[in-house]
Amino acid sequence: MFRLVHLSDTHQPPLPPLPARAFFSKRVSGYLNWMRGRRNVHLADVLEKTRRAIIGMNADHIAVTGDLTNLGLPAEVKQSRSFLESLGEPENVTAIPGNHDAYVAGALEEAVAAWAPFMTGDGHTEPHFPFVRRRGKVSLVGLNSAVPKPFFVSAGELGDAQRKELARVLEDEGERGAFRIVLIHHPPLEGLDNGRSKSLTDAPALADILKEKGVELVLYGHVHRYAVTPLSTSTGEALMIGTPSASIEAGPKRKKPGGFLSLEIDSIAQGHWNLTVERWGVKTGSPKAEQLGKEKHNLERTNLPASYAGGPAKNA
Numbered sequence: 001m002f003r004l005v006h007l008s009d010t011h012q013p014p015l016p017p018l019p020a021r022a023f024f025s026k027r028v029s030g031y032l033n034w035m036r037g038r039r040n041v042h043l044a045d046v047l048e049k050t051r052r053a054i055i056g057m058n059a060d061h062i063a064v065t066g067d068l069t070n071l072g073l074p075a076e077v078k079q080s081r082s083f084l085e086s087l088g089e090p091e092n093v094t095a096i097p098g099n100h101d102a103y104v105a106g107a108l109e110e111a112v113a114a115w116a117p118f119m120t121g122d123g124h125t126e127p128h129f130p131f132v133r134r135r136g137k138v139s140l141v142g143l144n145s146a147v148p149k150p151f152f153v154s155a156g157e158l159g160d161a162q163r164k165e166l167a168r169v170l171e172d173e174g175e176r177g178a179f180r181i182v183l184i185h186h187p188p189l190e191g192l193d194n195g196r197s198k199s200l201t202d203a204p205a206l207a208d209i210l211k212e213k214g215v216e217l218v219l220y221g222h223v224h225r226y227a228v229t230p231l232s233t234s235t236g237e238a239l240m241i242g243t244p245s246a247s248i249e250a251g252p253k254r255k256k257p258g259g260f261l262s263l264e265i266d267s268i269a270q271g272h273w274n275l276t277v278e279r280w281g282v283k284t285g286s287p288k289a290e291q292l293g294k295e296k297h298n299l300e301r302t303n304l305p306a307s308y309a310g311g312p313a314k315n316a
C-alpha cells in the first residue's frame with residue numbers, strides 16, 4: 001500500500017508587501033485581486049492546519065501541484081520553500097510549478113531554482129520537465145505547464161518538447177508495470193477548466209498522448225475544485241483528479257471550498273489496483289482538518305506488457 005497526499009494551490013498566505021517596481025508589471029493586477037478578495041479566501045491559518053494534518057498522516061509521499069505563490073515574488077518563493085521543507089525531505093515531497101509561480105517573465109526560473117530539490121527527477125542533479133520519481137510500484141511524473149502570460153490570462157502550455165518526452169516516459173514506465181501518476185497544474189483535458197483564458201492550450205495533444213500511451217492517474221489543481229473524471233486509454237481506464245486549494249476553508253460558505261486529498265494505492269494483483277480517495281479539509285472555525293468523504297475506485301491494466309511479472313521491484 002502506498003499513501004500519497006495531494007495538495008495544490010497553496011497560494012502561500014498572506015501576501016508579502018509588494019516591492020515598488022512590481023507596480024509596473026502584471027503583478028499589479030494580481031495585487032489588486034488579492035486586496036479585493038483573495039486575502040479573505042486564502043488563509044494562513046487554514047494552510048497551517050492543513051500542513052499539520054498532512055504531517056500527521058505519515059504518507060509515503062506528498063505531491064504539490066503548483067500555484068505555491070500568488071505573484072511569484074521572491075519573498076513568496078522563499079516562504080514556499082520553507083513550506084515544502086516543513087512537509088518532509090525532498091525525496092518524499094514532489095512539487096511542480098503553476099501559472100501564479102510564473103506570474104511575470106523570470107519568476108518561474110527563480111521559483112524552480114529555489115524549489116529544485118523537490119522537482120528533480122531520479123538520477124538528475126537539477127530540475128528538468130518532465131521528471132520521473134520512482135517510489136516503489138508508483139512512478140511520479142512531474143510536468144510544467146506554467147508559462148508567463150499577459151494580464152488576466154492564466155492559461156498554461158506544455159509545448160512540443162515536453163509532450164514528446166512525456167510520451168516516452170509513459171511508455172517506459174508502463175512497460176515496467178508501474179502505477180503511473182502524472183502531476184500537472186492545469187486540468188489535462190478540455191472542459192475541466194473555466195474557459196479559454198484558464199485552460200491548457202495544448203490539452204487536446206496531451207489527451208492524445210495519455211490515451212495512446214496510457215496512464216493510471218493524473219493529478220491537477222488550478223481550478224480550485226474537486227473533480228474525478230475517467231479517461232479511456234490503451235492500457236485501461238485512467239482517472240483525472242483535481243484537488244481544491246489547500247489554503248481555502250472547506251464548507252458551504254465558500255464558492256470553491258478548499259481541501260486536499262489522501263490517496264491510498266493498493267496493488268491487489270498483477271496490473272490491478274484499488275484506489276481509495278479521501279477528501280480532507282478545514283471547516284470554518286474547526287481546530288483541525290477532518291475527513292469530508294471517501295471514494296473507492298478500481299483500476300485495471302487491460303494489456304499488460306509481456307515483460308511484466310508482478311510489477312516493478314518493491315524497492316525500485
Ligand SMILES: [Fe+2]
Nearest residue numbers: 009067222223
Ligand atoms: Fe490557483
Ligand SMILES: [Fe+2]
Nearest residue numbers: 067098099222
Ligand atoms: Fe493556477
